[in-house]
């Protein structure tokens with residue numbers, strides 16, 4: 166089970182891998198010395214009547230060989246572990262960096278539970294690959310070759326028997342491996358499904374409780390975990406069976422060598438010393454291949470996990486290279502833009518054209534599913550049109566996404582609160598500037614809501630610590646834009662599900678935020694739409710009307726219908 170991507174990781178530290186393997190081979194040479202000395206010692210004691218000095222010499226060599234063997238083994242394990250830890254740390258860093266540098270929508274298209282399984286369990290599985298499986302793979306060829314050099318010099322027949330019987334072990338290993346590939350794949354996928362399911366249920370626990378559906382979901386989780394348990398047991402059964410077969414093959418091979426040696430010892434064709442030496446060495450000769458069989462399933466597990474890890478690492482990065490010099494925002498123009506989500510049969514938005522100029526407040530309205538969020542993502546540069554083009558200051562947006570995103574602020578519908586202090590949550594940088602944080606939280610009105618918190622802006626918030634209310638979270642998101650001092654604001658009005666008092670606070674903060682700024686917003690409130698310079702009305706992915714609030718109301722078309730014939734006005 167050789168995975169090219171994983172082998173590539175070795176290039177980062179060839180020294181550690183070489184040390185792991187070289188020490189193991191050195192250990193093999195020490196074994197040769199130990200067993201030769203031991204065989205000579207016993208031969209000297211029983212048959213050759215060697216003098217005390219020679220016997221002491223052999224005894225010393227036996228012990229020295231044993232000590233070197235043990236030290237080499239410990240060293241090889243140590244460097245193997247170092248190697249695997251280094252690879253784990255680097256891969257986890259690479260995964261986190263990829264989460265930061267790739268398009269956020271691509272990350273979000275994967276379930277968080279699935280990503281966590283890849284990040285935690287997947288990388289853990291690779292540890293065994295690096296500290297055990299890969300070094301063992303090299304050892305299982307290197308050590309037998311090393312032994313054969315000595316065995317062939319002493320006894321050609323035993324050497325030949327060993328050469329012929331050794332491949333039986335990898336043969337059975339690969340044969341069983343081929344049968345078990347699909348079941349190992351299934352096990353990994355089921356683990357990911359289970360993690361995704363658990364995470365989903367935990368997130369939606371409140372909804373499930375309220376609707377009285379938590380028991381159903383509990384049963385469903387029990388079903389998924391039972392299915393994972395059954396598959397894991399199947400994998401374990403195969404792993405057990407393969408170990409059994411490999412043990413059997415190795416034991417039979419040793420028996421064949423032993424019988425051959427015994428027969429020739431009886432007929433006098435072979436002396437006691439080489440026969441005993443080869444007999445001692447025979448189990449050690451098959452041992453690395455047997456151990457490889459034990460790690461074979463870990464190799465397969467790691468191969469499965471690696472496929473997901475490297476598929477994630479190969480997601481395209483957002484464009485960071487700035488090809489066009491930074492310019493103040495002048496206008497953003499959509500020219501016959503259409504977008505089709507990958508794998509989706511229908512266009513999410515179709516043939517959209519409009520121009521948004523600096524200083525303007527542009528409001529998007531429409532029924533749910535009409536394409537507002539898709540237009541927002543297109544304008545943010547998170548996704549690129551499948552047809553048509555978007556121009557920023559007259560030049561393609563796709564060539565200036567990095568500078569564009571650095572210039573803009575975003576207030577999403579459901580802002581995320583990171584598990585850190587409020588100040589860090591506002592600044593979203595390692596060293597928040599206290600004055601800027603204070604000012605941002607004051608203008609947004611967040612400070613007033615924090616009066617009850619013991620440490621004010623330094624209060625830790627987020628999951629499992631102090632949970633902010635919906636209104637506080639919205640004001641926090643607005644404070645972020647004030648902190649960044651972005652001239653251009655994207656807004657998905659975060660006023661849904663707020664009580665009246667919080668809503669009026671958030672609306673007040675939004676009014677402050679929008680004053681003097683260019684704004685591109687998904688509008689749910691009349692208040693925002695009334696103040697907009699341009700309202701775009703979306704319906705089933707198409708732009709069906711545009712104008713100011715008054716113009717649209719006067720027209721009595723789609724917008725008028727959306728406002729309930731003026732009754733919501």
Ligand SMILES: Nc1ncnc2c1ncn2[C@@H]1O[C@H](COP(=O)(O)OP(=O)(O)OP(=O)(O)O)[C@@H](O)[C@H]1O
Nearest residue numbers: 506509512513531532533534535536537538539540
């Ligand atoms: N990730 C996605 N993959 C496939 N189709 C999608 C995806 N996101 C949205 N769509 C589809 O694209 C269309 C437009 O969706 P969009 O989210 O842009 O509408 P919306 O007006 O923002 O709706 P809402 O107000 O409910 O958020 C819908 O038909 C929706 O099902």
